[in-house]
Amino acid sequence: MLHRLTHRQLEAFRAVIETGKVTAAADVLGTTQPSVSRMVSDLEHVTGFNLFERSGRQLVPTSEALALYEEVERSFVGLAEISRVIEDIRDFRRGSLMIAGMPALALKFLPDAIAAFVKAEPGITVSLRARSSQAVLRHLSSQQFDLGFAAIDNDHPIVARRPIFTAPMQAVLPIGHPLVAKDRLEPGDFHEQPFVALGAEIATRSETDVFLAVGNARPRIVAEAQLSASICELVASGAGLSIVEPVTAANFAAVGKVIARPLHPDQPFRYDLLMPALREPSRVATRFLELVEAQFDALLSY
Template identity: 80%
Template sequence: MLTNLTHRQLDAFRAVIETGQVTAAATALNTTQPSVSRMISDLERSVGFMLFERRGRQLVPTTEALALYEEVERSFVGLAEISRVAADIRDFRTGSLMIAGMPALALKFLPDVIAAFIRMEPGVSVSLRTRSSQAVLQHVSSQQFDLGFATLDADHPAVTRRPLYTAPMRAVLPLGHPLAEKTHLEPGDFHDQPFIALGAEIATRSETDVFFAARKARPRVVAEAQLSASICELVAAGAGLGIVEPVTAANFAAAGRVLSRPLHPEQPFQYDLLLPALREPSRLATRFLNLVERQFVELLGAQAL
């Protein structure tokens, strides 16, 4: 528990939250601007995390500051309880994450990361929404979600989009398929083979069509599906071959459901990280992203070689 908090520090903190400026807070408290700045700095040292980000003349509270402010507002809890909450926020014993993810990551990859995360941080709650990439973009643009995982070719003014991981698309084959003897598959290997394609509305479908057209290969499309997982299920059932993004291919191959082979020439696939543009990632979100990056390397690092 923190023991060096003072009422004056919390008064200054509350005033800056409500006015957005040190000058206005100083006026409200009938004190000087340097005094308020010093009390905020002292409070940040006491609680162990940053409380405000400066944007022009405005001070924007961090996610952690807003969590602390909720407790400060509940004045009946007393200074000792506020100190305890601040210590919990600092030490990751409380907090929450709102995450939206495309199905390719939200069906298994992200749940695996979340399970590891809550083992590390048992006081934290995580909410995961599985949505299309466009819907993930809209969720994050609302500023209500902390992290989004998608594949996009367009930006949104309220969202910061960053490349997260790029790896080649993979061919998936039924167990025991004759083509499994090959180290990689070329367009001609798919010619006249039963093939499960991505739906025509999926952007990656056009890239796969170009992959085949470049060598005048014509697979027999026996089924279409919107999700890579659905394609892998059809491949596992022996319906034909498929080409899917690398995470789903790796998960199904690791489970012994399908065989996975690289393509030549390669088809790069990029996973994007989406962040709300109006605030910086919280310390919890940053900690979670470290696990995400590690999971990508563990799952695809060897495969991408």
């Protein structure tokens, strides 16, 4: 067994093969000529055969040395590739990001953030799944996803949850509606108005019902939908008024499809960030979150 074989001996051997001189090999390795000579001599002792013959001032590798060099070179090429991979990961030229998001964020907000991110970091591959908030929680509990974006009140023992952004719910109105003249809408403004409601199974629906009940407002429900985007499309088509979470309201207002107005009293809506609790977030995930938080600030300042 070659108990005394070292990586440094192989480095010296490779450098001498490629330069043909001990002095040149020492320069390549940043060491001294005696040190290289000693390492080559030690390697010859370990292998049990001569590695070089002298021809004037040149060292000529033996046939055994050339056979060994082929194997050594394969190893060094492999190490070089590993070094390149390390550099790629460090410099964000290689990596992946698995994201699960509630539809309110996964239909427009997150795709915009991802598009900006992959443009800035073209070596990163991003996967996005649009799921209900509870399904996002289940995805993160698998520990296979890096980030989740949801709106939930329950926790999971192996999922870390924290608020990432809180903003008030928004009234959305068709272009040209008379209530557009108001700076903010109160419960009474919705009384007997045609209204597009969230589905009864959506948690925010009950909060909206409480808001309307404060002013004894009884809007005329003409349609229901599960997604804020579907509701905004119905509002844009003139079906009625509604109240939706702020990101979707901002997206539709920004492109001129609806008019968004704040409510009084405020009805806060919280978006949650979910991450696997059993491991630290990757550098890629951390960088993406910086972009997401900046985009929240920019979008909701419309």
